[in-house]
Amino acid sequence: MSRVRGNKRRYEEVQPDVQKKIVEDHIRGVRGHGYLAIAKRHQLPVRTVQHVVARAKRAGGDPVASRGHKKRKLNDAEAAKLCKALDQNSIATNRQLRAVVRNKIAVRTVSDYLARANPPFTTKVIQDQEPEELTEEWKEGARRWLEGVKRIRLDKRIYEDETPVYANEAPKRGRSRKGTPIIRARSRYAKKYTLHVYAKRSGVLHWELSDKNADTTEIERVAVDAANEMKCGDVLIWDRLGRSGRAVNPTSQHYSPVARATFEGCGVTIKFLPPKGKYFNPLELLFNDLKQHHIRPNFLKNGRPLPKSKIAELVRNYMDQRAQATLSGFFRARANGRDAVEKRIL
Numbered sequence: 483m484s485r486v487r488g489n490k491r492r493y494e495e496v497q498p499d500v501q502k503k504i505v506e507d508h509i510r511g512v513r514g515h516g517y518l519a520i521a522k523r524h525q526l527p528v529r530t531v532q533h534v535v536a537r538a539k540r541a542g543g544d545p546v547a548s549r550g551h552k553k554r555k556l557n558d559a560e561a562a563k564l565c566k567a568l569d570q571n572s573i574a575t576n577r578q579l580r581a582v583v584r585n586k587i588a589v590r591t592v593s594d595y596l597a598r599a600n601p602p603f604t605t606k607v608i609q610d611q612e613p614e615e616l617t618e619e620w621k622e623g624a625r626r627w628l629e630g631v632k633r634i635r636l637d638k639r640i641y642e643d644e645t646p647v648y649a650n651e652a653p654k655r656g657r658s659r660k661g662t663p664i665i666r667a668r669s670r671y672a673k674k675y676t677l678h679v680y681a682k683r684s685g686v687l688h689w690e691l692s693d694k695n696a697d698t699t700e701i702e703r704v705a706v707d708a709a710n711e712m713k714c715g716d717v718l719i720w721d722r723l724g725r726s727g728r729a730v731n732p733t734s735q736h737y738s739p740v741a742r743a744t745f746e747g748c749g750v751t752i753k754f755l756p757p758k759g760k761y762f763n764p765l766e767l768l769f770n771d772l773k774q775h776h777i778r779p780n781f782l783k784n785g786r787p788l789p790k791s792k793i794a795e796l797v798r799n800y801m802d803q804r805a806q807a808t809l810s811g812f813f814r815a816r817a818n819g820r821d822a823v824e825k826r827i828l
Contacts, residue, residue, distance in 0.1 A: 649787035714749030
């Protein structure tokens with residue numbers, strides 16, 4: 483609200499009705515309605531009258547509008563139309579989105595409307611969608627596999643998977659002034675370890691953090707220790723690691739005759755996931771939870787990699803204290819394909 487110097491008080495408020503009258507007089511634009519005449523009529527300084535008129539121009543003609551809040555050019559329906567256009571085309575530019583609302587706003591203003599959306603739009607790395615996911619043949623094969631696996635009781639299923647665990651990671655993105663490059667202080671990844679996990683819905687049966695890649699020798703070695711934790715009648719559900727598609731009868735990694743014989747000797751049946759079986763493997767969710775919320779937050783701020791002993795301690799704490807509580811939900815989401823159906827992958 484405009485204020486004017488007074489004799490008794492430092493400032494005196496100019497009432498809203500007076501401000502509106504000032505603007506009405508100024509809009510007439512005829513002789514006798516200039517800044518000086520209006521100031522004399524209302525007994526105000528000329529500078530105050532100029533401030534009232536200037537603020538009214540900035541606020542679309544309303545001198546008492548809240549400071550810093552111009553009336554938005556798009557109504558709720560137009561703002562929703564803008565967001566819908568981006569929902570339908572994730573790579574649309576601000577100029578393309580601006581055209582959707584008949585160029586009523588500036589290109590930069592498009593970003594402001596998107597930031598106010600609920601939920602707001604944020605920039606993300608586009609993930610590759612693999613060809614098998616787009617074919618009806620893959621979807622039909624996945625549905626047949628799910629129908630078969632649903633006959634196996636959840637408490638009899640054992641899922642196994644391997645994942646790389648790095649001792650440190652450099653950030654993928656950053657911001658700097660225009661024209662100033664960002665130089666990595668360290669390499670993208672530090673030393674890589676391999677985490678092997680065998681788990682049931684009730685908890686983790688066996689895990690191991692190895693310095694080596696998950697080659698055939700490593701798979702066979704870890705299988706011997708894991709088999710001791712299994713019971714006759716269990717079903718091990720394995721991904722297709724080792725089947726490149728070229729060999730009719732693959733014998734490497736998960737298709738190793740030695741590893742398979744180890745489990746079958748304990749009365750454990752082996753069933754392989756379909757292609758792109760990550761959507762039906764609960765351990766994918768477990769690995770994401772472990773890395774995102776328990777390992778990465780413990781990376782050192784000075785950029786130095788974590789020692790293997792520290793990573794093993796973080797993994798051990800997760801497996802002992804949290805895995806049992808989370809696996810039930812992960813099985814519920816992935817084991818019978820509920821997650822794939824809800825996300826319209828199938």
